Amino acid sequence: MLCQECNMRPATLHFTKIVNGEKTEFHICETCAKEKGEMLPGTPNGFSIHSLLSGMLDFDSSTKSHSSGHTGPQNLQCKDCGMTYTQFSKLGRFGCPSCYQYFDSRLDPLFKRVHGSTGHVGKVPVRTGGRLKVKRQIDDLKKEMQQHIVQEEFEAAAELRDQIRKLEKEMTEE
Amino acid sequence: MPNIRFTEKPLSDWMRGDAEDSEIVISSRVRIARNLQHLPFPMLATNQQSEEVLQRLTDILQYDDLGRFGTFHTLKISELDEIDKQVLVEKHLISPNLANESRNGAVLISDDESVSVMINEEDHLRIQCLYPGCQVREAWERAMVIDDAFEAHVDYAFDDRRGFLTSCPTNVGTGMRASVMMHLPALVMTHQINRILSAVSQVGLTVRGIYGEGSEAVGNLFQISNQITLGQTEAEIIENLHGVVLQIIEHERSARERLMNESMLRITDRVMRSFGILSYAAVLDSKEAAQRLSDVRLGVDLGILERPSIAAMNELNVMTQPGFLQKSFGDKMNTGERDMYRAKLIRQKLGSTL
Numbered sequence: 001m002l003c004q005e006c007n008m009r010p011a012t013l014h015f016t017k018i019v020n021g022e023k024t025e026f027h028i029c030e031t032c033a034k035e036k037g038e039m040l041p042g043t044p045n046g047f048s049i050h051s052l053l054s055g056m057l058d059f060d061s062s063t064k065s066h067s068s069g070h071t072g073p074q075n076l077q078c079k080d081c082g083m084t085y086t087q088f089s090k091l092g093r094f095g096c097p098s099c100y101q102y103f104d105s106r107l108d109p110l111f112k113r114v115h116g117s118t119g120h121v122g123k124v125p126v127r128t129g130g131r132l133k134v135k136r137q138i139d140d141l142k143k144e145m146q147q148h149i150v151q152e153e154f155e156a157a158a159e160l161r162d163q164i165r166k167l168e169k170e171m172t173e174e
Numbered sequence: 175m176p177n178i179r180f181t182e183k184p185l186s187d188w189m190r191g192d193a194e195d196s197e198i199v200i201s202s203r204v205r206i207a208r209n210l211q212h213l214p215f216p217m218l219a220t221n222q223q224s225e226e227v228l229q230r231l232t233d234i235l236q237y238d239d240l241g242r243f244g245t246f247h248t249l250k251i252s253e254l255d256e257i258d259k260q261v262l263v264e265k266h267l268i269s270p271n272l273a274n275e276s277r278n279g280a281v282l283i284s285d286d287e288s289v290s291v292m293i294n295e296e297d298h299l300r301i302q303c304l305y306p307g308c309q310v311r312e313a314w315e316r317a318m319v320i321d322d323a324f325e326a327h328v329d330y331a332f333d334d335r336r337g338f339l340t341s342c343p344t345n346v347g348t349g350m351r352a353s354v355m356m357h358l359p360a361l362v363m364t365h366q367i368n369r370i371l372s373a374v375s376q377v378g379l380t381v382r383g384i385y386g387e388g389s390e391a392v393g394n395l396f397q398i399s400n401q402i403t404l405g406q407t408e409a410e411i412i413e414n415l416h417g418v419v420l421q422i423i424e425h426e427r428s429a430r431e432r433l434m435n436e437s438m439l440r441i442t443d444r445v446m447r448s449f450g451i452l453s454y455a456a457v458l459d460s461k462e463a464a465q466r467l468s469d470v471r472l473g474v475d476l477g478i479l480e481r482p483s484i485a486a487m488n489e490l491n492v493m494t495q496p497g498f499l500q501k502s503f504g505d506k507m508n509t510g511e512r513d514m515y516r517a518k519l520i521r522q523k524l525g526s527t528l
Contacts, residue, residue: 097331117405120337
C-alpha cells in the first residue's frame, strides 16, 4: 500500500479514526509523518496522548454547545483550582482532584470512550474507603438476595435481607 | 551530594535473578498513580504546594511500613546532573517526564532498585515495582502493599464513583498500569508480529517501545500494558495481561521452533554474524547495536551460543544507551563518539581485545 501523502513510498503507519461510529482509515509513510511533525512517536512534537484527548474533548464541546444553548460546557469551571472546561479540553489534563466534581456532567462520555466504562470497581483506600466497601458489600448481598427470591428460596433471602438491614443501619449511624 | 550509587552500575540487582519465562519476558512492572487530597496536581501546583507534597511523602519514609522493602534512598531531581538523570531513565527508575519537567520532583529508590517511587511527576505519587521475567502478579501484590503503606499516613484523592483521581483522565480509577517487556524476534522474523499486536489492542492492551510513551520498539523489544484503568478491578487487569502474555510466549516459542526446524542454518548464520560484528566492530550506532544484541540474545536462548549470559545481555542493553555511555567514558559526547565507545564497550564485554 502506498503512502496517502506522497504516493511514492510504501505506507508503514496505519491509523484508524472512529468518530460517532464513522470509521476513517489513514495510511502514511514514516517520512511524511515526520514532515507533518505529528503522529510519529519519538519526535519532539510527537503525537501525545494529551493531544489525542484534547481532540476528543474539543469535538465533544463543539457539538454539544449547539444543542444546549447558553449552558455550554465552556462555562464550567473548577472552583478549587480555577481550571475551566475549555482549558481542560485543550490540555487533556485535570488541574486538581476537585475538577472531577465540577466537570462531572461532561465526563461520562469521555470515560466511556477512553475506558469503555464510567465507574470504578477496583481497589478502595484501606483507611478512608470504609463506607464504599460496605456499600459494595450491600450491593453484592442484594444481588444474591434477588437470586434466592427468583429461585423461591425465601428463607435464605430473608437471612440476607436482615444482613443488609444491619449493614445499612451501621452506615447511617456512622 | 546526592546519593548516585544508582547510576554507577548498569544492572539493577533485581534484574540478576533467574525467573520464569525469562528467555522471552525480560521484566514485569506495575505502576500506580496516586494523588493527595486538597492539593492541585503537579502541573498546576505552586512551588510551595509541590514542596509540601514532597515533604509529606518523604516524611513517610521514617515509618517502619516501607522498611520491609529495604532501605529507601531519596534523590531530588534538581540535585542530579543531566547524565545521572538520563541513566536513571535508561534503567527505568524514573520517567523522562520526571527528569525533564518536574518541579520539586524526587524519586525514592529501594536498595535493590526493584521499587521506585516518583514524587511530583504527572501525579503526586507514582509507585513502581519491577520484577524479572513474567511476574506481573508479584509486582502487583508488592505495589499494593507499598500503596497501603503510604495510604496509612496520607489521604488520597479518591471518589466513590471514579476511583483514584489522577491528573490524566487515562489513568483514573485504579491508577494502575501493568506492563511486561517482551523480546519477540521470532514473531518479527516470521512476520506474525503485526497480527498479534493488533489482536492485543483489541482486548484492552497496548504496545509501546521500551522507554515508554513516545518511543520506538528497538531490538525486537515490546512493552505490553493495560490501556484501561476504569471499570475493571486490578485483579482483572492483571489476569487479562498475564493471560495474553502467556499466549504471546507460546506463539514466540512455536515460531522459534519453526525457524529452527525450517531454517536452522539461516538463523545460525544470522546469530553468528551478529556476534562477530558485536565482537569486532569499531563503530556501532544504537539501532544496529540493539538489533545485533537481539540476535545474540536469541542465539543464547536457542543454544546456538553459550555466552554471554542473559544477565550480561540485560546489562549490555542498558550500558549501550547514550546516558550510560557518557557516564562510563566521560562527559558529553556527540553521536559519532558515542557510536565508537558503544562498540568499544561491547567488544570489552564480549571478551574481544581488538
